Amino acid sequence: MSYYPPAVVAIVLITLLSTEYSHGQVASNNESVVALNAGASTLDAGIPGSWVSDLFYQALANFTVRHVGSSECRKQVEIYDNSLRNYTSWAVRMSESWNRYPVGILAGNRYQMGVYDECVDVHHPIRGQYCLSEIKLFPPEGKNYGFNRTENLDDFGNNHAWKTVLGWVDYPDQVQRNSLNLGICIPNSCTATDLQTSLQNELDKVFLPEQFKTVVKVNPLLCTVSGDMYPYNTAYYVTNVILGVLFLICGVSTAHHYIALSRQQEKKEDEREVPKSFFYIFSFIHSFKILLKFDKENEFNMLNGWKAILMFTILMGHRFMYLVGNPITNPKFIENMYLNGRQLYLTSMNLTDPFFFITGFLIYSTLLPIYKKSEKASVLVQLIMPIVYRIVRILPAYCAMMAITAHIVPHLGDGPLWPHKTWDEADICKNYWWTNMLFISNLIDSKYECLIVSWYISCDVQFCVLGVIIVYIYTKNIKFGIGLLIAILGVSISVPFVITILTKRDGIIKILIPFLENTRYSATFNESYRASYVRGFPFFIGIATGIIIEKLKENKVKFSQITVYVGTFTISVICLWVQFYGAIFYKRDRPYYLLDRLYTQHLIIAHGHIIFMDTCLPFHKWLWSTTKIL
Numbered sequence: 226m227s228y229y230p231p232a233v234v235a236i237v238l239i240t241l242l243s244t245e246y247s248h249g250q251v252a253s254n255n256e257s258v259v260a261l262n263a264g265a266s267t268l269d270a271g272i273p274g275s276w277v278s279d280l281f282y283q284a285l286a287n288f289t290v291r292h293v294g295s296s297e298c299r300k301q302v303e304i305y306d307n308s309l310r311n312y313t314s315w316a317v318r319m320s321e322s323w324n325r326y327p328v329g330i331l332a333g334n335r336y337q338m339g340v341y342d343e344c345v346d347v348h349h350p351i352r353g354q355y356c357l358s359e360i361k362l363f364p365p366e367g368k369n370y371g372f373n374r375t376e377n378l379d380d381f382g383n384n385h386a387w388k389t390v391l392g393w394v395d396y397p398d399q400v401q402r403n404s405l406n407l408g409i410c411i412p413n414s415c416t417a418t419d420l421q422t423s424l425q426n427e428l429d430k431v432f433l434p435e436q437f438k439t440v441v442k443v444n445p446l447l448c449t450v451s452g453d454m455y456p457y458n459t460a461y462y463v464t465n466v467i468l469g470v471l472f473l474i475c476g477v478s479t480a481h482h483y484i485a486l487s488r489q490q491e492k493k494e495d496e497r498e499v500p501k502s503f504f505y506i507f508s509f510i511h512s513f514k515i516l517l518k519f520d521k522e523n524e525f526n527m528l529n530g531w532k533a534i535l536m537f538t539i540l541m542g543h544r545f546m547y548l549v550g551n552p553i554t555n556p557k558f559i560e561n562m563y564l565n566g567r568q569l570y571l572t573s574m575n576l577t578d579p580f581f582f583i584t585g586f587l588i589y590s591t592l593l594p595i596y597k598k599s600e601k602a603s604v605l606v607q608l609i610m611p612i613v614y615r616i617v618r619i620l621p622a623y624c625a626m627m628a629i630t631a632h633i634v635p636h637l638g639d640g641p642l643w644p645h646k647t648w649d650e651a652d653i654c655k656n657y658w659w660t661n662m663l664f665i666s667n668l669i670d671s672k673y674e675c676l677i678v679s680w681y682i683s684c685d686v687q688f689c690v691l692g693v694i695i696v697y698i699y700t701k702n703i704k705f706g707i708g709l710l711i712a713i714l715g716v717s718i719s720v721p722f723v724i725t726i727l728t729k730r731d732g733i734i735k736i737l738i739p740f741l742e743n744t745r746y747s748a749t750f751n752e753s754y755r756a757s758y759v760r761g762f763p764f765f766i767g768i769a770t771g772i773i774i775e776k777l778k779e780n781k782v783k784f785s786q787i788t789v790y791v792g793t794f795t796i797s798v799i800c801l802w803v804q805f806y807g808a809i810f811y812k813r814d815r816p817y818y819l820l821d822r823l824y825t826q827h828l829i830i831a832h833g834h835i836i837f838m839d840t841c842l843p844f845h846k847w848l849w850s851t852t853k854i855l
Contacts, residue, residue, distance in 0.1 A: 272387045273435040277362070278327050281405075284431040285325040290411050294419035301351045301412035315347045319410045322353075327407070329554065331389060333400035336552035337407045341641050344410035345451035352413035356420050356448040357641050360405045360428070363438045364391050397737040398563035398813065400556045408641060413450055417443040446644045455635035455648060460655075464632045468625070478507040486510070525590070528583055539576050543678075550741035551642070559738070568805035574734045574754070575804075577681055578763040584685060585767025588692040593775070596700040604697075611693050612686075616664075619682065623661065627675055631655045650675075667755040671745045680755035687757045688764040695768060710769060717761040724759065728752070729817065733807040 273280065290302050308316035323339035338357075347353035364370055370391035384392070390402040411420055421443040428439040485500035505511045519526065549559050562570065592611060599607055631654035635647045654675035660666040664687060667680035674680065695713070699706025725732065734740075734754050740747045753759060784792070809815065 272385055273437065275435075276386065277330060277390060280431050280435065281428075282326045284427045288325070288409075288424070288427055290415045290419050290423045293422045294415050298412065298415040298419055301414045304351060305412055315349070318343050319347055319353050322355075322410045323408050327405060330402060330405070331386065333402065333556040333560065334554050335400055335402075335404055335406055336554075337405065338552065338641065339408040339410070341408065342451075344408075345449070347410075348451075352450055353410050354413040354415070354448055354450050355641055356409050356411060356417060356443055358407050358409060358420065358424060358447075359442045359444075360407060360424075361440045361442075362391070362403045362405070362432070363440065365436045396813075397739050398811065399560050400738060406552070417445040417448045420448070444645065446648060447641065449639060449641060449644060452639060453636050454639070454644065455651075457636075458632075460628075461632045461636070464628045468629075474504075475507045475509060478504045479509045482508040482510050525587075528587070531579065532583060535576060535579055538573075542570070542573060542576065545570070546736065546741055550744075563737070563811050566808050566811070568808040571736065571811055572733055572804055572807035574736065578760075580681075581684070581688065581760065581764040582767040582770075584688060585692055585764040586771045587767075588689065589696050589768045589771030592693065592696045593700060593771075596697055608693055608697060612690055615689050616686065619686070620662075623682065627654050627658050627661060630676060631658070650677075667757060671747075671751040671755065674745070674755075677744060684755075684757045684760050688761060691761075692764065692768060695765075699772070707772070710765065710772075714762070714765050714769065717758075717765055721753075721759045721762075724753065731810045733810060735810060737811075 275283075289306060290298065292299075294302075305316055305319065309320055322341075322343040324337045327337050328334065336357075339355075341355050344353040344355045370388045409420065409424070421441050424443070425439070425441040428441065432439050481502075482500065482505050485502075489498060489500060549556075553559070588611075595611075596607060631651045635644070635651045638647075653673060657666070657669070657673045657675050660669055660673075661675050661679050661683070664683045666674045666676075667683040667687075671677070671680075691713075695706065695710055698709055724730070730749060730753055734747075734749050740750065744750055
């Protein structure tokens with residue numbers, strides 16, 4: 226029998242126990258890891274193992290238009306492929322001009338534009354063509370990728386990145402993260418359909434195995450080459466000739482006017498005469514004098530200041546809307562605006578209402594003394610002449626803008642979005658210009674409205690017709706005229722009320738991202754914003770204000786300075802509060818309160834217009850000086 230010392234036995238036992246324990250511990254840990262991985266696999270079931278940009282790169286790394294199109298397209302593609310393998314300069318420029326690995330998807334960088342000029346500057350041996358494709362990504366049916374959005378746009382929580390992309394599909398106050406507009410450079414002989422088919426085939430090879438579907442669309446208007454692509458026609462040359470002759474006449478008239486004024490300056494002061502000629506109506510000098518003429522005796526000079534300030538604000542607002550409606554690399558500041566508010570921007574779509582108010586007030590103030598004096602003229606003449614005068618003043622500039630839009634603007638530029646932005650507008654004006662000439666463009670579908678802002682002019686002329694009739698009736702029968710005006714005011718404020726109830730629309734037009742991207746296809750803009758029967762209340766309030774001011778003057782009622790300043794301040798605060806209150810409609814998932822929307826709609830329509838003109842008269846000098854500066 227062998228004898229082992231107790232120390233040796235102890236060491237052996239400890240070693241055996243430690244080994245057994247370590248094996249058990251490893252097995253336990255392995256079971257834990259397997260369980261953890263299984264849980265993670267269950268959590269991320271249905272989500273690809275690669276990020277969306279990686280999948281796009283797999284599909285696009287060696288992409289070119291293949292096995293489709295005309296023989297000429299296939300021939301040019303072969304030349305391109307062979308030249309690219311040899312690193313020929315022009316082929317490499319076409320290849321590197323577009324991005325195969327999309328970046329900034331989570332930040333909302335939907336437009337991967339690449340370098341447009343590098344693509345279209347290739348002219349030999351083939352011509353580079355830049356196409357802006359639209360790719361939409363759809364998840365498997367029955368899968369829910371929604372997540373709770375926080376108020377911090379930078380905080381995505383612990384959500385999977387794929388959920389962040391696909392969970393943003395239906396948010397009108399956010400840029401869609403499941404949509405990608407990718408600029409691709411292809412040979413000029415290949416068509417938009419060729420690119421769409423090839424791109425769809427390549428993406429299907431990568432995304433369908435991951436159970437995701439991509440839908441590719443390529444608008445032919447978004448496939449462009451360098452230079453002017455819009456066809457020339459007779460109307461283009463006729464428009465240029467007419468405008469050229471007009472500018473020539475204005476230039477000659479201005480030069481002659483300037484020479485005549487210079488010669489008068491050389492004469493003695495008592496021998497000087499104001500140069501007169503019919504052709505001076507075309508002189509820029511004459512026009513600027515009329516434009517800047519200031520009649521100190523006119524108590525309504527303040528209206529010039531108001532109109533200048535409002536017009537400047539409207540122009541800046543439309544410019545900003547056009548800017549944010551175009552491709553933006555990082556749209557965070559827009560999305561943040563919907564969350565945290567820029568109330569002045571979000572609720573200022575009623576800035577044109579003061580113009581209607583001023584028009585109504587001026588129609589009453591201008592026509593009342595004329596109708597009181599013109600007893601001999603026939604009723605028809607008294608009604609028609611003011612309308613004809615207004616139309617004649619509008620039509621020349623109006624027709625010039627339509628002609629320029631239809632025949633000249635498409636030739637003035639190029640770029641990835643230029644045809645899409647200008648060609649459709651030109652074609653609409655060519656086909657539907659007559660609706661503008663008849664001043665009914667606000668009553669047809671906005672998809673066919675020449676000059677999207679022409680709804681205002683149509684409303685203005687339609688209101689002018691009604692205003693002339695109301696003022697004429699008022700001068701002939703005051704009680705009946707007031708009764709008619711009250712009835713029309715009731716109808717004009719009730720119609721928006723009823724329409725809002727029946728259609729369950731918001732009390733304001735919300736300028737969300739789909740509206741900014743394509744205003745023509747906005748149902749609210751088309752049906753609730755442009756029509757004269759929903760915009761008439763400010764105009765008729767302007768007529769009513771004219772009547773009230775006339776009565777105040779007849780009774781020699783004057784307000785004290787304290788009344789003027791306190792009243793102006795109080796009304797301004799109330800109006801601004803009502804204006805900014807409309808921003809609550811931008812809160813997502815807010816319950817639909819019908820009366821709340823009706824209340825806000827009618828206060829916003831009326832808030833800036835029920836103000837006596839006398840209240841604002843102390844500020845007319847400041848407003849006029851502002852007009853001169855602008």
